[in-house]
Amino acid sequence: HAVKYRLLKKEKHTGARLGEIITPHGTFQTPMFMPVGTQATVKTQSPEELKEMGSGIILSNTYHLWVRPGDELIAEAGGLHKFMNWDQPILTDSGGFQVYSLIENKKNITEEGVAFKSHLDGRNLFMTPETSIKIQNNLGSDIMMSFDECPQFYQPYDYVKNSIERTTRWAERGLEAHRRWNDQGLFGIVQGAGYKDLREQSVRDLTSMDFSGYSIGGLAVGESHKEMNEVLDYTTILLPEDKPRYLMGVGAPDSLIDGVIRGVDMFDCVLPTRIARNGTVMSHFGRMNIRNAQYEHDFTTLDPMCDCYTCTHYTRAYIRHLIKAEETFGMRLLSYHNLYFLIHLMEDVRQAIKDDNLLEFREGFCERYGYN
Numbered sequence: 001h002a003v004k005y006r007l008l009k010k011e012k013h014t015g016a017r018l019g020e021i022i023t024p025h026g027t028f029q030t031p032m033f034m035p036v037g038t039q040a041t042v043k044t045q046s047p048e049e050l051k052e053m054g055s056g057i058i059l060s061n062t063y064h065l066w067v068r069p070g071d072e073l074i075a076e077a078g079g080l081h082k083f084m085n086w087d088q089p090i091l092t093d094s095g096g097f098q099v100y101s102l103i104e105n106k107k108n109i110t111e112e113g114v115a116f117k118s119h120l121d122g123r124n125l126f127m128t129p130e131t132s133i134k135i136q137n138n139l140g141s142d143i144m145m146s147f148d149e150c151p152q153f154y155q156p157y158d159y160v161k162n163s164i165e166r167t168t169r170w171a172e173r174g175l176e177a178h179r180r181w182n183d184q185g186l187f188g189i190v191q192g193a194g195y196k197d198l199r200e201q202s203v204r205d206l207t208s209m210d211f212s213g214y215s216i217g218g219l220a221v222g223e224s225h226k227e228m229n230e231v232l233d234y235t236t237i238l239l240p241e242d243k244p245r246y247l248m249g250v251g252a253p254d255s256l257i258d259g260v261i262r263g264v265d266m267f268d269c270v271l272p273t274r275i276a277r278n279g280t281v282m283s284h285f286g287r288m289n290i291r292n293a294q295y296e297h298d299f300t301t302l303d304p305m306c307d308c309y310t311c312t313h314y315t316r317a318y319i320r321h322l323i324k325a326e327e328t329f330g331m332r333l334l335s336y337h338n339l340y341f342l343i344h345l346m347e348d349v350r351q352a353i354k355d356d357n358l359l360e361f362r363e364g365f366c367e368r369y370g371y372n
């Protein structure tokens with residue numbers, strides 16, 4: 001496989017593990033958080049800033065880049081790494097979820113694939129497992145996702161059972177289509193909503209095929225934190241120990257730590273950059289919205305426990321002013337800080353795994369952050 005996982009250490013008291021992911025564009029320590037760059041950019045951040053903050057793998061989206069500017073154009077540019085001037089690893093999602101989340105119910109799912117209208121211009125589009133693989137090959141991402149059917153969490157059992165069986169057939173078609181192309185890593189996506197036996201069936205089906213790694217799909221779609229943890233409790237441990245485990249769309253600081261405790265290695269979420277744009281900050285003392293009047297005369301640093309560029313060069317009053325004035329520099333400063341916060345939270349988590357005190361770390365972090 002072009003993408004490999006090396007298990008370095010298991011934490012003594014939990015399912016957490018320290019590892020590294022080896023890809024053609026570099027090797028990265030896990031557990032890790034991956035910034036999301038849906039349209040070939042992590043919003044407001046340059047590649048140099050992403051490297052400075054310690055970002056390893058970033059994400060982009062097959063669906064978005066297919067509809068605009070087109071995967072053929074990106075292939076013409078020499079692939080996504082060259083197009084966006086990013087020489088570290090890139091992971092691409094397969095499009096299934098973007099269709100599900102962007103297009104809502106105006107789509108028609110058949111065995112062949114998904115018919116829907118473009119969210120940009122209403123054009124009729126049709127995506128199949130083979131289309132998704134072809135697009136991701138054109139993008140040249142290091143880690144590709146299988147094209148999965150994306151059910152909501154609270155769907156009836158029979159619906160979810162049919163859905164995971166189709167996801168397995170689509171995964172097989174994707175693997176077949178991918179075999180004929182250069183060797184980028186391809187992950188299978190485990191589904192099954194909150195049904196234990198369907199999660200187990202999906203894991204059995206997908207681990208019988210030779211994927212480079214496994215994603216846990218169907219979560220962070222509106223279910224409770226407790227329900228997510230329950231699914232992770234019985235799903236993650238069934239996945240092979242010698243391959244990466246990626247929890248899609250997660251997330252908030254406590255969810256990241258809880259996922260690591262249950263054996264997850266990789267995470268992604270738009271949260272840090274999305275909330276930054278409206279002034280919400282992830283600080284060691286919990287979330288704060290910088291627009292709040294209490295910060296008007298506050299000339300202290302954003303987060304006294306953070307050593308990032310934003311926290312070592314600017315005050316709360318200044319950033320509050322920028323955000324209220326809708327100055328894009330304010331969005332850049334907060335996006336940088338929020339990404340830095342999650343990337344370095346994972347660095348602290350890796351240290352806690354080395355020290356076998358992840359549960360104590362979780363206790364201290366959540367207490368200071370203000371989680372109940």
Ligand SMILES: CC#C[C@H]1NC(N)=Nc2cc3[nH]c(NC)nc3cc21
Pocket residue numbers: 093094095096097098145148149150151152189216217218219220221248249250
């Ligand atoms: C149902 C399903 C499913 C998963 N399938 C694929 N391909 N990508 C995902 C991306 C996600 N982002 C979030 N939350 C923000 N949950 C996700 C789940 C998936």
